[in-house]
Amino acid sequence: MSPEAAAGTPELIQAPLAQSSKMQSSKYDTFQHPLAERNASPEMVRIWSPRKKFSGWRRIWVALAKAQRKLGLTRITEEAITQMEANVDNIDFALAEKLETELGHDVMAHIHAFEAVAPAAKGIIQLGATSMDINDNGDLLIMREALDVVISKLVNVIDAIGTFAEKHKNLATLGYTHLQVAQPTTVGKRATLWCYDYLMALETLEDIRKKFKLRGLKGATGTQDSYMKLFDGDHAKVDELERLFLEEIGGEGTECFPVTGQVYPRMADTDVIQALAKVAQAGHKMSNDIRVLSFVEEMEEPVSEKQVGSTAMAYKRNPAKSERLTGLARYAEHLPGIAAQTAAEQFLERTLDDSSTRRMTLPEAFLVCDGILIIETHVSRGMTVYPKIIEKRLREKLPFMATEEILMRAVKAGGDRQELHEAIRLHSRAAIERVKVEGLDNDLVERLKGDARFEKVNIDETLDPNRHIGRAPEQTEAFLRMYVDPVRTRFAHLLGMKAELKV
DSSP states (O other), X not given: OXXXXXXXXXXXXXXXXXXXXXXXXXXXXXXXXXXXXIISOHHHHHHTSHHHHHHHHHHHHHHHHHHHHHTTOTTSOHHHHHHHHHTSSOOOXXXXXXXXXXXXXXXXXXXXXXXXXXXXXXXXXTTTOOHHHHHHHHHHHHHHHHHHHHHHHHHHHHHHHHHHHHHTTTOEEEEEETTEEEEEEXXXXXXXXXHHHHHHHHHHHHHHHHTOXXXXXXXXXXXXXXXXXXXXXXXXXXXXXXXXXXXXXHOTTOOBOSXXXXXXXXXXXXXXXXXXXXXXXXXXXXXXXXXXXXXXXXXXXXXXXXXXXXXXXXXXXXOHHHHHHHHHHXXXXXXXXXXXXXHHTOOTTOOTHHHXXXXXXXXXXXXXXXXXXXXXXXXXXXXXXXXXXXXHHHHHHHHHHHHHHHXXXXXXXXXXXXXXXXXXXXXXXXXXXXXXXXXXXXOHHHHHHTXXXXXXXXXXXXXXXXXXXXXXXXXXXXXXXXXIHHHHHHTGXXXXXXXXXXX
């Protein structure tokens, strides 16, 4: 701070400013993205790192040069390719940042930084290509790798929920519709609802991964004009150039978009981000259910031995992981709208307003989804169920749900259906009044047993919860056999993946 500036600064502010200017800069002095610092795995964070991005650009430049030399461009020498390949990961980030500040163009800055360590390639790096031949293919390669990581985590969540469902397929529990007590189901059957949401997300992601395309080599407006000029109007060579390039960077059989402008269709980004949002929706639904079940004390997410629930209320065991997942999911569910708007506003062959937003939406969509799946795997593998609480709540509520069967049995025993229905209605109202107004136990069973009109009905028999769960256990078994087990078989090599939470 200059003396002139300091003179106009209040004394209380001058001291901290002077002190901060002497402090050595560290990560604690700059904003850290919570998705990278607190939620996503080190693997996913590395995939979206600057090193991964810019070394990816260099691999693309190498692949382009190799394909061009193979097709007869002698200006590109073996020495140039050798030097380029040897320095793919040897990136001087400080030099590249300095050059970008001067040139105002990230791709050109990294071309010059690459030339500095591969001088034999000076003047031929990115020959005939436009920046988006590099940038777009680079982004797509990163997304393809990130999709594989998401899929690997997703199948572990499905496996974990499937194991939970199998374990609790016969455990009767109150069902809920409208967040009000409804016909019983089983804990395992309810878990199949969570699991199937994730299976639908997996189906979408697998479909996207199977059909995944790269941009290829299309040039400045998608016409491949520059490549045609390089190869003297030889259409076959330009087609072969793209084929060799795609095989080098993406593997045999890699396809590219059939047509592009300067950029590949940004609707492809929307498809990916929407698919990731489906994962978030599945997690959002399951986490909210766990939070509700935690509230009624029927189930609890894993709580560590030293976990603190509140600075004031030491007894608390909050569903903090599920709450955290809910917040992350809420963020992920809004990203497709941004991607859709970006796709819609690419005027003609391309506008640059996509660049700044894609730098955020693409990595964030994957990082947040990765964090969601880590939490969900951890929670699904460690959930605690409290059968005694579940049984207690069933005993409290089941008498009302058993009245339909009691009515049918009493009618079969010779009673008048309308008269019996009215009796049950009045007894039920009196029991509800006792519970809600007087705060006493539900005495509906005792009331019905004391009514001579129901003396021929074995009321206790109707109160067995397992008489009211329908085919829930069988449905659970069939679901696991038909949908979960095939996923386990196909992805057996990925199961058992660790789900370590950062915080």
